Amino acid sequence: MQTYDLEANGLSGLNSTLQSQNTETNQTSWEVVNPKGSHAIAVGLDAPIEVTVKGSTGYYCAGMNQQATIRVEGSVGPGVAENMMSGEVIVDGDASQYAGATGHGGLLVIKGNASSRCGISMKGIDIVVHGNIGHMSAFMAQAGNLVVCGDAGDALGDSLYEARLFVRGTVQSLGADCVEKEMRPEHLEVLKDLLDRAGCDAKPEEFRRYGSARQLYNFDVDNTAAY
Amino acid sequence: MCGIVGLFLKDQSLAPKLGTMLTDMLITMTDRGPDSAGIAIYGDGTSKAAKLTVQSANPDRDFSGLAEDLGQALATSVTQSVNDTHCVLHLPADQFEAARAVLSEIRPSIRIMSRGETLEIYKEVGLPKEVATRFNLSSMSGTHGIGHTRMATESAVTTMGAHPFNTGSDQCLVHNGSLSNHNSLRRKLRREGVTIQTQNDTEVGAAYLTWKMMNGADLGEALKSSLDDLDGFFTFVVGTKDGFGVVRDPIACKPAVMAETDQYVAFGSEYRALVNLPGIEQARVWEPEPATVYFWSHNNSPTTHERAA
Known part of the structure; x- marks a missing residue:
């Protein structure tokens, strides 16, 4: 276990050290102490290492992650795991706005609540939120799965493409072109796998599935007057 | 961008x-607002006189x-205490408007920062650290x-464009x-008939x-009605004699974090901004909801907070 004191040694040193680890490294386990809400902790990693942040972070924690497993023992500010490619990010507390935005792959687990715009423009990432999510979540989401064990706020899945949304609680309102869809066996299977990997004991049958009505994909001549 | 901080004490030993x-x-919060900084502090209200805090670019001449x-x-008793470019005038509360009129005659270059029984506002252009040092903010109690730390967008970087804005007796935004x-x-x-002194958007919010x-x-x-009548992005923090309140617009893209313990909100x-507060590791930390009014008052029981909307 390598320990890095962020307050004493600074952010650039942390990120350059973690970014220089490669697949052959034998320093596979890292601990970051005294994060004190700092921004951009453990960003741009590209090695199968485990990083534990001992406290809450500010903006853009674990951004652009590839391969690494990053756990935050606290809450995170805006933009956690933004544009993640692969690997895993686990947040023990809450996440602020646009968690997992534009993510292409990997798994983001939020044990508490996520606020507005969770999974905005997601492109293949899987996000599991144990609590609730805020308004405008999964806006323009293109691919991947967003699983919400609690409730969803206003305008869920507005202008959605092909991402799948699973919500166990209530949805305050659906955004434009987002509709409830039939839960088929293959969806229950995907959901079960994600819940297992996220350490969540909710049952897949308790969820509803939402997706795109695909009415915004093509120009509709009846809407000419709007242009 | 701008940075906001606020502290409401439940435990007056702090x-x-x-x-x-x-x-x-x-x-x-310097990174969020290096242009100017300001602080509104609610001190002791034990003296009978009320406070008019004024500012001058030429304090030696104007405050003498x-x-x-x-x-x-005004044919009344007025005392003053000077703090760098600011001066707190102690006078009867019913004399505020008369004092404003007289000041514009006898000291035309003086600007009014705040009025109230306990409120004092100190704000200047410069890095927050410099502003804090020149007024010795850390020595103040209340x-x-x-x-507020300002990164200017809507109007010039001046003392008058700095926050907080005084919105009425003992109120600030x-x-x-x-x-x-x-x-x-x-x-x-x-x-x-509302007095608005600058081209700044926030002052309009305050005046509203x-x-x-x-x-x-x-x-x-x-x-609550500001949510209907103000168009744009905002996280507001407001102060009154008894407490402080928070409201965010419905889009809520401007960040906000709150923490509450038995001692403070x-x-x-x-x-x-909160990491060095006592007991922060055990505090309840959360993000205020969009389009929701939060308010804490010294007049209420200390552990409740009111959600008016």
Whole structure:
């Protein structure tokens, strides 16, 4: 276990050290102490290492992650795991706005609540939120799965493409072109796998599935007057 | 961008440390607002006189004999305490408007920062650390306070464009965001007789709340109606004699974090601003909901918070 004191040694040193680890490294386990809400902790990693942040972070924690497993023992500010490619990010507390935005792959687990715009423009990432999510979540989401064990706020899945949304609680309102869809066996299977990997004991049958009505994909001549 | 910090004490044994804690929070928010900084502090209200805090670019000239000259013109007793470019005038509360008129005659270059029984506002252009040092903010004590670091968007970087804005007796407002309908609203409020001194959007937000309260709304109602009448992005923190409130616009893209313990309620634009507060590891930390008014008052039971909307 390598320990890095962020307050004493600074952010650039942390990120350059973690970014220089490669697949052959034998320093596979890292601990970051005294994060004190700092921004951009453990960003741009590209090695199968485990990083534990001992406290809450500010903006853009674990951004652009590839391969690494990053756990935050606290809450995170805006933009956690933004544009993640692969690997895993686990947040023990809450996440602020646009968690997992534009993510292409990997798994983001939020044990508490996520606020507005969770999974905005997601492109293949899987996000599991144990609590609730805020308004405008999964806006323009293109691919991947967003699983919400609690409730969803206003305008869920507005202008959605092909991402799948699973919500166990209530949805305050659906955004434009987002509709409830039939839960088929293959969806229950995907959901079960994600819940297992996220350490969540909710049952897949308790969820509803939402997706795109695909009415915004093509120009509709009846809407000419709007242009 | 801008940074906001706020601290409301439930445990008054922390009152002597309010300035120190708030100054530390303010300086942490320097990255969010290096242009100017300000603080509104609610100190002790035991003296019978009320406070008029004024500012001058030429304090040596303007503050010399000021209390005496003002007292003579108003035929009442006025005392003063000078703090760098600011001066707190102690005078009877019913003399505020008369004092404003007299000041514009006898010291035309003086600007009014705030008025109230306990409120004092100190704000200047410069890095938050420099502003805090010149006013010795960390030595101040009080029951609650609000600070702001400004990255200017809507108007010039001047003392008058710095936050907090005084909105009425013992009321103040700080803002992170930008209002898009402030020009039309400023014209409307001026027609209604509200004094607006600058081209700044936040001052219009402040004046709007004053106007609502002049017409019978309480602060919670005024904040709630701001959600309908103000167009743009905002996280507002407001101070009153008894407490402070928070409201965010429905889109809520401007950040906000709150923390509550048995000793205090704290607000920060980022969690970073809160990390050195006592007992923060055990505090309840959360993000205020969009379009929801929060308010804490020394008049209520100390552990409740009111969600008026």
